[in-house]
Amino acid sequence: MDFNYTDEERKFRFELRDWLASALPAGWGDTVFEPEDEEERYLFRRDWDKKLSSGGWSGINWPVEYGGRGATLVERGIFAEEMARAKAPESLNIIGHNLAGTTILHHGTQAQKDRFLPPIIANDEIWCQGFSEPNAGSDLASVRTKAVRHGDKYIVNGQKIWTSYAQYSQWCFALVRTDVDAPKHKGLSFLLIDMKSPGILIRPLRQISGESEFNETFFEDVEVPVENLVGEENDGWRIAMTTLAYERGPEDCLGRQVRFKQEMEKLLEVCSAEPTANGVLSDDPIVRQKLGRSIVEIEAMRLVALKSFSRIHAGDERGPDASVIKLYWSHAAQRMNEAALDILGPTAVLAEGDEDAKASGRFQTSYLQSKAFSIYSGSSEIQRNIIGERMLGLPR
Amino acid sequence: MNFLFNEEQTSLGETVGQVLADFAALTAPDPSRDSEAEVWGALAELGLFSLLVPEEHDGVGLAFVDLAPSIEALGSGLASPLIASTLVATEAIKRLGSSDQRAKLLPEIAIGETAIAIASAELGRGKDPFFAECRLLDGKLSGKKIAVAGADVAQELLVIARTESAPVLVLVPTDAAGVTITAHSDIDPSAGLCRVVFDNVAVAAGQQLARASIDALDTLVDLGATVHSGMAMGIAEVMLRRSVAFASQREQFGKPIGSFQAIKHRCADLAVAVEAGKATSHYAFWACSENSEDRSGAASAAKAYCGEIGCNACNDAIQVHGGMGFTWELGLHRYLRRAQVIEHAVGSRAWHYDRVVTEALAAREVENAAHRDAA
Numbered sequence: 076m077d078f079n080y081t082d083e084e085r086k087f088r089f090e091l092r093d094w095l096a097s098a099l100p101a102g103w104g105d106t107v108f109e110p111e112d113e114e115e116r117y118l119f120r121r122d123w124d125k126k127l128s129s130g131g132w133s134g135i136n137w138p139v140e141y142g143g144r145g146a147t148l149v150e151r152g153i154f155a156e157e158m159a160r161a162k163a164p165e166s167l168n169i170i171g172h173n174l175a176g177t178t179i180l181h182h183g184t185q186a187q188k189d190r191f192l193p194p195i196i197a198n199d200e201i202w203c204q205g206f207s208e209p210n211a212g213s214d215l216a217s218v219r220t221k222a223v224r225h226g227d228k229y230i231v232n233g234q235k236i237w238t239s240y241a242q243y244s245q246w247c248f249a250l251v252r253t254d255v256d257a258p259k260h261k262g263l264s265f266l267l268i269d270m271k272s273p274g275i276l277i278r279p280l281r282q283i284s285g286e287s288e289f290n291e292t293f294f295e296d297v298e299v300p301v302e303n304l305v306g307e308e309n310d311g312w313r314i315a316m317t318t319l320a321y322e323r324g325p326e327d328c329l330g331r332q333v334r335f336k337q338e339m340e341k342l343l344e345v346c347s348a349e350p351t352a353n354g355v356l357s358d359d360p361i362v363r364q365k366l367g368r369s370i371v372e373i374e375a376m377r378l379v380a381l382k383s384f385s386r387i388h389a390g391d392e393r394g395p396d397a398s399v400i401k402l403y404w405s406h407a408a409q410r411m412n413e414a415a416l417d418i419l420g421p422t423a424v425l426a427e428g429d430e431d432a433k434a435s436g437r438f439q440t441s442y443l444q445s446k447a448f449s450i451y452s453g454s455s456e457i458q459r460n461i462i463g464e465r466m467l468g469l470p471r
Numbered sequence: 472m473n474f475l476f477n478e479e480q481t482s483l484g485e486t487v488g489q490v491l492a493d494f495a496a497l498t499a500p501d502p503s504r505d506s507e508a509e510v511w512g513a514l515a516e517l518g519l520f521s522l523l524v525p526e527e528h529d530g531v532g533l534a535f536v537d538l539a540p541s542i543e544a545l546g547s548g549l550a551s552p553l554i555a556s557t558l559v560a561t562e563a564i565k566r567l568g569s570s571d572q573r574a575k576l577l578p579e580i581a582i583g584e585t586a587i588a589i590a591s592a593e594l595g596r597g598k599d600p601f602f603a604e605c606r607l608l609d610g611k612l613s614g615k616k617i618a619v620a621g622a623d624v625a626q627e628l629l630v631i632a633r634t635e636s637a638p639v640l641v642l643v644p645t646d647a648a649g650v651t652i653t654a655h656s657d658i659d660p661s662a663g664l665c666r667v668v669f670d671n672v673a674v675a676a677g678q679q680l681a682r683a684s685i686d687a688l689d690t691l692v693d694l695g696a697t698v699h700s701g702m703a704m705g706i707a708e709v710m711l712r713r714s715v716a717f718a719s720q721r722e723q724f725g726k727p728i729g730s731f732q733a734i735k736h737r738c739a740d741l742a743v744a745v746e747a748g749k750a751t752s753h754y755a756f757w758a759c760s761e762n763s764e765d766r767s768g769a770a771s772a773a774k775a776y777c778g779e780i781g782c783n784a785c786n787d788a789i790q791v792h793g794g795m796g797f798t799w800e801l802g803l804h805r806y807l808r809r810a811q812v813i814e815h816a817v818g819s820r821a822w823h824y825d826r827v828v829t830e831a832l833a834a835r836e837v838e839n840a841a842h843r844d845a846a
């Protein structure tokens with residue numbers, strides 16, 4: 076076991092650190108922040124994504140032949156740490172990078188890789204995930220959206236729901252039914268769908284937090300060329316499992332940990348400045364217990380992800396340990412968000428836009444957003460089933 | 472960077488586990504210390520006590536982190552805490568001792584002749600492992616320590632005391648005049664917890680660990696906290712394994728109870744806690760080994776978090792086992808008892824979470840200062 080970095084890795088870190096210092100606006104994180112308006116924030120993040128890719132900091136551990144950096148998983152970890160340190164903005168195209176790209180890399184044809192990977196790395200094409208349907212959530216294999224083959228096209232009809240970022244996306248990967256008579260896991264296929272295709276209707280859904288990141292997506296006689304089928308027809312479930320392994324995997328966890336760590340730092344900042352009857356909030360022993368535990372859990376998130384990187388590096392398959400990671404971060408982060416409000420006392424209820432809100436109300440927004448963590452990417456109950464049955468071998 | 476143990480580190484841990492498994496009494500329902508001397512002998516023969524001792528003092532010269540899997544095995548096997556405290560003291564003497572102290576003690580430790588109990592806790596001092604009422608004045612040590620594991624069979628005591636002005640670490644032979652050691656009546660009779668009273672015990676200058684200072688205390692606490700985090704994870708691991716095994720085999724309502732989600736999910740949550748706890752503990756071992764900047768924060772994080780996970784794992788295991796879990800005969804109580812001893816050694820959970828915050832705020836200060844300098 077060795078946490079020391081090689082000269083090469085250190086060089087990577089400092090190169091990135093320098094680049095970030097020059098690429099982010101002056102005063103970033105101190106006086107300059109992301110726009111609060113959803114639309115403006117979208118534009119801001121899109122620009123940032125572009126900046127990352129033109130600087131060569133996109134697709135860190137993807138093959139060079141598709142425009143990636145060809146870096147190691149260790150460097151991928153360093154990348155996440157440095158993004159946290161610089162409080163860098165979130166990417167809009169997480170689904171493209173972590174899910175679409177990785178799945179195409181594993182199962183795509185050469186033509187699909189050549190067509191789809193470079194624009195993801197360049198952040199020219201944003202992706203969304205068309206898995207869930209009104210009647211197929213946890214029981215994902217029961218999706219009903221149908222794709223029927225006509226010559227060199229599939230004709231897609233049906234409805235997806237909770238499709239995050241569909242409104243910004245150029246592409247959607249979808250799990251669709253191609254054989255209605257086969258057992259439910261055996262009649263599914265994995266299609267790449269151009270969001271500009273005629274027959275796609277997107278209807279935004281408003282979330283707990285008031286924002287509208289996710290949508291209902293309707294497909295009416297949407298034509299998809301057969302070359303956009305990933306893997307074999309009716310082998311979509313297997314392909315989707317790869318997607319899910321990445322969706323729940325260490326890369327995703329590290330990316331999020333970056334945000335949670337920033338949140339924690341902000342909380343520490345508020346606590347060490349906020350006066351109380353006899354000092355500041357961070358002097359209060361009860362506050363300190365809550366802070367201490369969250370600090371430990373946010374750090375453990377990073378360590379759990381790094382451990383998984385090391386296992387993958389040593390040749391282990393991505394398996395149920397992705398579920399361990401997902402289950403851990405979702406609840407640890409929720410606990411931090413709960414702790415934040417608990418600690419803030421009477422100002423806990425003051426949100427974005429109020430002059431007395433702490434840290435511009437970000438803890439309140441995060442608290443609301445955090446409720447999704449234990450639902451999406453497979454709910455916590457589903458993760459526990461997977462861990463119980465596939466990792467621990469408990470009976471079904 | 473690699474966060475996995477190598478072949479040597481792993482197999483060392485497995486070997487320690489196998490040696491302990493030969494002594495059924497260690498984990499038997501009746502807590503006893505009957506096999507303690509024999510176990511000590513077997514581990515000494517294996518060379519466990521020579522591992523941390525530098526080669527120049529007849530040891531193997533391994534790093535602290537190399538022992539992490541072995542320490543977990545000590546926890547799983549409910550080995551006497553004196554074994555762990557001797558390893559902690561070995562590392563402390565190696566780092567803090569004068570050349571005379573190192574030359575005298577380390578070779579004796581390496582062959583298993585010197586066991587060292589660590590005397591830190593006192594009455595009326597809350598949870599702070601640093602604070603000592605035990606006084607060293609004019610070369611005489613007086614005061615009272617409690618919950619000193621293995622003091623009655625150890626050769627030496629490593630004592631946290633203070634002079635008029637400063638904390639000190641002193642090494643006192645257990646047979647020195649004025650030292651009285653009595654066994655506690657305690658929650659885990661196999662841990663050998665003792666009350667140690669010092670009544671004007673003569674302490675020569677050479678018995679003070681050189682370079683004793685707040686830093687030295689930090690070192691001792693960090694090493695001790697980390698080792699205890701490892702033992703707690705050893706316990707958590709056994710609790711997970713036993714819960715899963717029982718849940719797979721015990722049937723109710725015509726099905727294995729492990730098929731009920733309430734049980735399955737409890738086991739899954741425990742598995743997640745074990746993963747997170749181990750990652751935290753392993754990192755602390757590394758941070759101690761390297762003396763990294765975040766050593767104290769990492770050690771306290773590990774002690775607080777793993778202590779909590781160890782105790783909760785015992786609760787879960789007992790619940791999963793139902794009435795059987797509450798029986799004396801099944802022996803789960805042995806782990807529950809030991810988990811409490813571990814939890815309260817070297818500072819409790821609350822003290823360590825508090826120290827995590829102190830360290831985080833200090834790191835923020837450093838970071839902010841660097842930021843200001845850069846601007």
Ligand SMILES: Cc1cc2nc3c(=O)[nH]c(=O)nc-3n(C[C@H](O)[C@H](O)[C@H](O)COP(=O)(O)OP(=O)(O)OC[C@H]3O[C@@H](n4cnc5c(N)ncnc54)[C@H](O)[C@@H]3O)c2cc1C
Nearest residue numbers: 204205206207212213237238239447450451452453454456
């Ligand atoms: C913010 C957000 C963004 C999302 N983005 C996307 C996206 O981009 N693309 C996409 O395809 N999907 C997306 N989803 C959908 C998400 O994957 C589903 O919501 C999730 O899989 C749960 O499905 P469901 O909502 O139908 O709930 P249900 O499956 O109906 O579950 C309801 C409750 O029942 C429990 N439950 C269900 N089955 C079991 C079982 N076998 N055992 C025990 N408990 C069970 C669940 O855990 C949950 O608590 C998103 C969801 C959210 C909240």
